Amino acid sequence: MKIAFWGVRGSIPTPLSPLQIQNRIAAVVQRITEKDVVSADAREKFLASLPEWLFGTVGGNTSCVEIENAQGDCIILDAGSGLRELSLNLKNRPVHSSGGMTYHIFFSHFHWDHLQGLPFFGQAFDPRNRIVFYSTEPDLRERLNYQMRPPFFPVPMEGPLGFNASLEFVVLSPESAPLRIGDATVSWKRVNHPGGCTAYRFEEGGRSFIYATDTELSRDDFLDTEENGRFYADADVLVMDSQYTMDEALEKTGWGHSSFSLTVDFALNWRVKKLVLFHHEPTYTDKKIFSLRQSAEWYREYAGSNPVEIVIAREGMELVL
Ligand SMILES: [Zn+2]
Ligand SMILES: [Zn+2]
Numbered sequence: 001m002k003i004a005f006w007g008v009r010g011s012i013p014t015p016l017s018p019l020q021i022q023n024r025i026a027a028v029v030q031r032i033t034e035k036d037v038v039s040a041d042a043r044e045k046f047l048a049s050l051p052e053w054l055f056g057t058v059g060g061n062t063s064c065v066e067i068e069n070a071q072g073d074c075i076i077l078d079a080g081s082g083l084r085e086l087s088l089n090l091k092n093r094p095v096h097s098s099g100g101m102t103y104h105i106f107f108s109h110f111h112w113d114h115l116q117g118l119p120f121f122g123q124a125f126d127p128r129n130r131i132v133f134y135s136t137e138p139d140l141r142e143r144l145n146y147q148m149r150p151p152f153f154p155v156p157m158e159g160p161l162g163f164n165a166s167l168e169f170v171v172l173s174p175e176s177a178p179l180r181i182g183d184a185t186v187s188w189k190r191v192n193h194p195g196g197c198t199a200y201r202f203e204e205g206g207r208s209f210i211y212a213t214d215t216e217l218s219r220d221d222f223l224d225t226e227e228n229g230r231f232y233a234d235a236d237v238l239v240m241d242s243q244y245t246m247d248e249a250l251e252k253t254g255w256g257h258s259s260f261s262l263t264v265d266f267a268l269n270w271r272v273k274k275l276v277l278f279h280h281e282p283t284y285t286d287k288k289i290f291s292l293r294q295s296a297e298w299y300r301e302y303a304g305s306n307p308v309e310i311v312i313a314r315e316g317m318e319l320v321l
Contacts, residue, residue, distance in 0.1 A: 007082020
Protein backbone atom coordinates (compact mmCIF):
# COMPACT_ATOMS: atom_id res chain seq x y z
CA MET A 1 0.00 0.00 0.00
CA LYS A 2 1.10 3.52 -0.78
CA ILE A 3 -0.36 6.25 1.40
CA ALA A 4 -0.34 9.95 0.47
CA PHE A 5 -1.58 12.86 2.60
CA TRP A 6 -3.45 15.67 0.81
CA GLY A 7 -5.12 17.40 3.77
CA VAL A 8 -4.21 17.10 7.44
CA ARG A 9 -5.83 20.07 9.21
CA GLY A 10 -8.91 19.72 11.38
CA SER A 11 -12.14 21.68 11.45
CA ILE A 12 -11.52 24.33 8.76
CA PRO A 13 -8.94 25.06 6.04
CA THR A 14 -6.05 27.06 7.48
CA PRO A 15 -4.01 28.91 4.85
CA LEU A 16 -0.92 30.82 5.97
CA SER A 17 -1.69 34.53 6.39
CA PRO A 18 0.34 37.32 4.69
CA LEU A 19 1.75 38.31 8.10
CA GLN A 20 2.86 34.72 8.80
CA ILE A 21 4.65 34.60 5.44
CA GLN A 22 6.35 37.95 6.10
CA ASN A 23 7.45 36.85 9.56
CA ARG A 24 8.94 33.66 8.12
CA ILE A 25 10.89 35.51 5.46
CA ALA A 26 12.15 37.95 8.09
CA ALA A 27 13.20 35.07 10.38
CA VAL A 28 15.08 33.34 7.55
CA VAL A 29 16.84 36.54 6.48
CA GLN A 30 17.97 37.10 10.07
CA ARG A 31 19.65 33.70 10.11
CA ILE A 32 21.64 34.16 6.89
CA THR A 33 25.37 34.81 7.26
CA GLU A 34 27.86 35.67 4.53
CA LYS A 35 29.17 32.13 4.24
CA ASP A 36 25.64 30.81 3.56
CA VAL A 37 25.51 32.53 0.16
CA VAL A 38 29.02 32.01 -1.21
CA SER A 39 27.90 29.19 -3.54
CA ALA A 40 24.86 27.23 -4.69
CA ASP A 41 25.97 24.40 -2.39
CA ALA A 42 26.20 26.70 0.61
CA ARG A 43 22.70 28.04 -0.12
CA GLU A 44 21.32 24.49 -0.30
CA LYS A 45 23.02 23.61 2.97
CA PHE A 46 21.61 26.71 4.63
CA LEU A 47 18.07 25.93 3.48
CA ALA A 48 18.41 22.32 4.65
CA SER A 49 19.51 23.57 8.07
CA LEU A 50 16.32 25.58 8.64
CA PRO A 51 13.72 24.11 11.01
CA GLU A 52 10.80 22.44 9.24
CA TRP A 53 8.30 24.97 10.63
CA LEU A 54 10.27 27.76 8.94
CA PHE A 55 11.07 26.10 5.62
CA GLY A 56 7.87 24.05 5.44
CA THR A 57 4.32 23.78 6.65
CA VAL A 58 1.94 20.97 7.59
CA GLY A 59 -0.38 22.54 5.02
CA GLY A 60 -3.75 24.18 5.37
CA ASN A 61 -6.13 21.70 3.74
CA THR A 62 -8.62 19.57 5.64
CA SER A 63 -8.75 15.77 5.77
CA CYS A 64 -7.97 13.78 2.65
CA VAL A 65 -5.73 10.70 2.48
CA GLU A 66 -5.07 8.57 -0.60
CA ILE A 67 -4.27 4.86 -0.59
CA GLU A 68 -3.04 3.01 -3.66
CA ASN A 69 -3.25 -0.74 -3.26
CA ALA A 70 -1.04 -3.30 -5.01
CA GLN A 71 -3.40 -3.40 -8.02
CA GLY A 72 -3.24 0.38 -8.39
CA ASP A 73 -6.81 0.97 -7.18
CA CYS A 74 -7.39 4.52 -5.95
CA ILE A 75 -8.90 4.62 -2.46
CA ILE A 76 -9.67 8.02 -0.92
CA LEU A 77 -10.34 8.64 2.76
CA ASP A 78 -12.51 11.70 3.28
CA ALA A 79 -13.26 14.56 0.92
CA GLY A 80 -11.91 17.57 2.82
CA SER A 81 -10.40 20.48 0.91
CA GLY A 82 -7.29 18.35 0.28
CA LEU A 83 -9.36 16.36 -2.24
CA ARG A 84 -9.03 19.25 -4.68
CA GLU A 85 -5.23 18.99 -4.52
CA LEU A 86 -5.45 15.25 -5.11
CA SER A 87 -7.80 15.81 -8.05
CA LEU A 88 -5.36 18.25 -9.69
CA ASN A 89 -2.51 15.81 -9.13
CA LEU A 90 -4.45 12.89 -10.64
CA LYS A 91 -4.93 14.90 -13.84
CA ASN A 92 -1.17 14.75 -14.36
CA ARG A 93 -0.93 10.98 -13.92
CA PRO A 94 -1.26 9.30 -17.35
CA VAL A 95 -3.23 6.30 -16.09
CA HIS A 96 -5.82 8.66 -14.57
CA SER A 97 -5.95 11.34 -17.24
CA SER A 98 -7.11 8.84 -19.87
CA GLY A 99 -10.27 8.09 -17.83
CA GLY A 100 -11.95 4.76 -17.16
CA MET A 101 -10.83 4.76 -13.54
CA THR A 102 -12.71 3.73 -10.42
CA TYR A 103 -12.36 5.90 -7.32
CA HIS A 104 -13.33 4.43 -3.95
CA ILE A 105 -14.21 7.27 -1.55
CA PHE A 106 -14.72 6.38 2.14
CA PHE A 107 -16.29 8.92 4.49
CA SER A 108 -15.43 8.96 8.18
CA HIS A 109 -18.43 11.28 8.73
CA PHE A 110 -20.01 14.32 7.11
CA HIS A 111 -18.75 17.35 9.00
CA TRP A 112 -17.75 20.10 6.57
CA ASP A 113 -14.02 19.56 6.95
CA HIS A 114 -14.44 16.02 5.57
CA LEU A 115 -16.79 16.90 2.74
CA GLN A 116 -16.06 20.35 1.35
CA GLY A 117 -13.64 19.17 -1.34
CA LEU A 118 -16.14 16.82 -3.00
CA PRO A 119 -17.68 19.36 -5.44
CA PHE A 120 -14.15 20.05 -6.72
CA PHE A 121 -13.26 16.44 -7.47
CA GLY A 122 -12.90 16.88 -11.23
CA GLN A 123 -12.72 13.13 -11.93
CA ALA A 124 -16.38 12.85 -10.84
CA PHE A 125 -17.45 15.01 -13.80
CA ASP A 126 -15.80 12.65 -16.32
CA PRO A 127 -18.41 10.19 -17.72
CA ARG A 128 -15.68 7.58 -18.32
CA ASN A 129 -15.04 7.22 -14.58
CA ARG A 130 -16.81 5.35 -11.81
CA ILE A 131 -17.06 6.63 -8.24
CA VAL A 132 -17.98 4.34 -5.37
CA PHE A 133 -18.90 6.10 -2.12
CA TYR A 134 -18.77 4.24 1.22
CA SER A 135 -20.16 5.15 4.64
CA THR A 136 -21.81 3.49 7.61
CA GLU A 137 -24.67 6.03 7.40
CA PRO A 138 -27.81 4.54 5.78
CA ASP A 139 -28.70 7.88 4.14
CA LEU A 140 -25.28 8.27 2.50
CA ARG A 141 -26.75 9.15 -0.90
CA GLU A 142 -29.14 11.76 0.52
CA ARG A 143 -26.37 13.35 2.58
CA LEU A 144 -24.11 13.74 -0.44
CA ASN A 145 -26.92 15.16 -2.57
CA TYR A 146 -27.97 17.54 0.18
CA GLN A 147 -24.58 19.27 0.53
CA MET A 148 -24.28 19.86 -3.21
CA ARG A 149 -27.37 21.72 -4.32
CA PRO A 150 -28.48 25.37 -4.54
CA PRO A 151 -28.17 27.57 -2.55
CA PHE A 152 -25.11 25.81 -1.06
CA PHE A 153 -23.51 24.96 -4.41
CA PRO A 154 -24.64 25.95 -7.92
CA VAL A 155 -24.45 22.45 -9.40
CA PRO A 156 -26.46 19.53 -8.01
CA MET A 157 -24.48 16.32 -7.51
CA GLU A 158 -26.82 14.08 -9.50
CA GLY A 159 -28.44 15.23 -12.74
CA PRO A 160 -27.30 16.32 -16.21
CA LEU A 161 -25.13 19.20 -14.93
CA GLY A 162 -23.69 17.27 -12.00
CA PHE A 163 -21.29 14.37 -11.62
CA ASN A 164 -21.25 12.53 -14.96
CA ALA A 165 -19.21 9.60 -13.70
CA SER A 166 -21.25 6.52 -12.80
CA LEU A 167 -21.99 6.72 -9.08
CA GLU A 168 -22.47 3.91 -6.57
CA PHE A 169 -23.36 4.24 -2.92
CA VAL A 170 -22.31 1.47 -0.54
CA VAL A 171 -23.78 1.58 2.96
CA LEU A 172 -21.45 -0.43 5.18
CA SER A 173 -23.14 -2.82 7.59
CA PRO A 174 -22.04 -6.04 9.33
CA GLU A 175 -23.36 -7.86 6.23
CA SER A 176 -20.97 -5.89 3.97
CA ALA A 177 -17.97 -7.44 5.74
CA PRO A 178 -15.48 -8.54 4.67
CA LEU A 179 -15.11 -5.83 2.05
CA ARG A 180 -12.31 -6.23 -0.49
CA ILE A 181 -10.79 -3.80 -2.95
CA GLY A 182 -8.29 -5.77 -4.99
CA ASP A 183 -6.29 -7.72 -2.43
CA ALA A 184 -6.89 -5.12 0.29
CA THR A 185 -9.48 -5.97 2.93
CA VAL A 186 -11.35 -3.17 4.64
CA SER A 187 -12.92 -3.25 8.10
CA TRP A 188 -14.50 -0.42 10.05
CA LYS A 189 -15.52 0.61 13.54
CA ARG A 190 -17.69 3.39 14.94
CA VAL A 191 -15.78 5.84 17.13
CA ASN A 192 -16.72 8.50 19.67
CA HIS A 193 -17.51 11.87 18.02
CA PRO A 194 -20.53 14.21 18.06
CA GLY A 195 -22.96 12.77 15.49
CA GLY A 196 -20.81 9.64 15.11
CA CYS A 197 -17.75 8.83 13.04
CA THR A 198 -16.21 5.72 11.49
CA ALA A 199 -12.60 4.53 11.53
CA TYR A 200 -11.24 2.24 8.79
CA ARG A 201 -8.61 -0.49 8.79
CA PHE A 202 -6.98 -1.63 5.53
CA GLU A 203 -4.89 -4.79 5.29
CA GLU A 204 -2.90 -6.03 2.35
CA GLY A 205 0.02 -8.43 2.10
CA GLY A 206 0.22 -8.74 5.89
CA ARG A 207 0.53 -4.95 6.40
CA SER A 208 -2.13 -2.87 8.13
CA PHE A 209 -3.15 0.78 8.07
CA ILE A 210 -5.77 2.46 10.28
CA TYR A 211 -7.41 5.81 9.60
CA ALA A 212 -9.09 7.04 12.79
CA THR A 213 -9.80 10.75 12.58
CA ASP A 214 -12.28 12.76 14.68
CA THR A 215 -12.14 10.49 17.70
CA GLU A 216 -12.39 11.43 21.36
CA LEU A 217 -10.72 8.44 22.99
CA SER A 218 -12.27 7.03 26.12
CA ARG A 219 -11.51 4.18 28.51
CA ASP A 220 -13.55 1.80 26.34
CA ASP A 221 -11.08 2.18 23.46
CA PHE A 222 -8.28 0.80 25.66
CA LEU A 223 -10.21 -2.28 26.83
CA ASP A 224 -8.85 -5.60 25.67
CA THR A 225 -12.08 -6.72 23.99
CA GLU A 226 -12.19 -9.00 20.98
CA GLU A 227 -13.60 -6.20 18.81
CA ASN A 228 -10.99 -3.62 19.88
CA GLY A 229 -8.14 -6.09 19.46
CA ARG A 230 -9.23 -7.16 16.00
CA PHE A 231 -9.46 -3.57 14.83
CA TYR A 232 -6.64 -1.72 16.61
CA ALA A 233 -3.94 -4.22 17.60
CA ASP A 234 -0.49 -4.38 15.98
CA ALA A 235 -1.18 -1.90 13.17
CA ASP A 236 1.82 -0.90 11.07
CA VAL A 237 0.49 2.65 10.73
CA LEU A 238 -2.21 4.42 12.72
CA VAL A 239 -3.36 7.84 11.54
CA MET A 240 -5.20 9.33 14.49
CA ASP A 241 -6.91 12.51 15.59
CA SER A 242 -4.42 14.29 17.88
CA GLN A 243 -5.90 17.75 17.65
CA TYR A 244 -5.16 19.07 21.12
CA THR A 245 -2.51 19.57 23.75
CA MET A 246 -3.34 18.00 27.12
CA ASP A 247 -4.58 21.30 28.60
CA GLU A 248 -6.81 22.06 25.66
CA ALA A 249 -8.28 18.55 25.65
CA LEU A 250 -9.37 19.06 29.26
CA GLU A 251 -11.08 22.34 28.33
CA LYS A 252 -12.75 20.78 25.30
CA THR A 253 -14.12 17.56 26.73
CA GLY A 254 -17.02 16.39 24.56
CA TRP A 255 -15.83 18.22 21.42
CA GLY A 256 -14.94 14.89 19.83
CA HIS A 257 -11.13 15.10 19.56
CA SER A 258 -8.12 13.69 21.41
CA SER A 259 -4.90 15.05 22.86
CA PHE A 260 -1.60 13.90 21.33
CA SER A 261 -0.61 12.36 24.69
CA LEU A 262 -3.73 10.20 24.88
CA THR A 263 -3.11 9.15 21.29
CA VAL A 264 0.42 8.07 22.26
CA ASP A 265 -1.01 6.09 25.20
CA PHE A 266 -3.44 4.48 22.79
CA ALA A 267 -0.72 3.55 20.27
CA LEU A 268 1.38 2.03 23.07
CA ASN A 269 -1.63 0.14 24.38
CA TRP A 270 -2.28 -1.48 20.98
CA ARG A 271 1.37 -2.04 20.01
CA VAL A 272 1.15 0.24 16.97
CA LYS A 273 4.43 0.57 15.04
CA LYS A 274 4.00 4.05 13.58
CA LEU A 275 1.66 6.74 14.88
CA VAL A 276 0.76 9.66 12.60
CA LEU A 277 -0.59 12.69 14.49
CA PHE A 278 -3.44 14.03 12.35
CA HIS A 279 -6.36 16.54 12.21
CA HIS A 280 -4.24 19.45 13.45
CA GLU A 281 -5.95 22.22 15.39
CA PRO A 282 -6.54 25.23 13.07
CA THR A 283 -5.43 27.77 15.71
CA TYR A 284 -2.02 26.09 16.12
CA THR A 285 0.92 27.46 14.11
CA ASP A 286 3.28 25.20 12.18
CA LYS A 287 5.88 25.82 14.89
CA LYS A 288 3.55 24.55 17.56
CA ILE A 289 2.37 21.54 15.54
CA PHE A 290 5.89 20.42 14.63
CA SER A 291 6.90 20.83 18.29
CA LEU A 292 4.19 18.34 19.27
CA ARG A 293 6.35 15.53 17.90
CA GLN A 294 9.08 16.31 20.44
CA SER A 295 6.49 16.58 23.20
CA ALA A 296 4.91 13.31 22.09
CA GLU A 297 8.32 11.60 22.07
CA TRP A 298 9.07 12.83 25.58
CA TYR A 299 5.67 11.61 26.66
CA ARG A 300 6.33 8.22 25.01
CA GLU A 301 9.59 7.83 26.98
CA TYR A 302 7.70 8.59 30.16
CA ALA A 303 4.68 6.41 29.35
CA GLY A 304 6.15 3.19 28.04
CA SER A 305 8.99 1.29 26.51
CA ASN A 306 7.30 0.29 23.25
CA PRO A 307 9.25 2.06 20.52
CA VAL A 308 6.30 3.46 18.55
CA GLU A 309 7.53 5.87 15.90
CA ILE A 310 5.76 9.23 15.97
CA VAL A 311 5.22 11.32 12.86
CA ILE A 312 3.45 14.64 12.26
CA ALA A 313 1.05 14.40 9.30
CA ARG A 314 1.77 17.03 6.67
CA GLU A 315 0.58 17.63 3.14
CA GLY A 316 2.67 15.86 0.54
CA MET A 317 3.87 13.18 2.96
CA GLU A 318 3.98 9.64 1.54
CA LEU A 319 4.32 6.30 3.29
CA VAL A 320 4.89 2.93 1.70
CA LEU A 321 3.71 -0.16 3.56
ZN1 LIG B 1 -12.88 16.90 11.39
ZN1 LIG C 1 -15.98 15.96 12.95
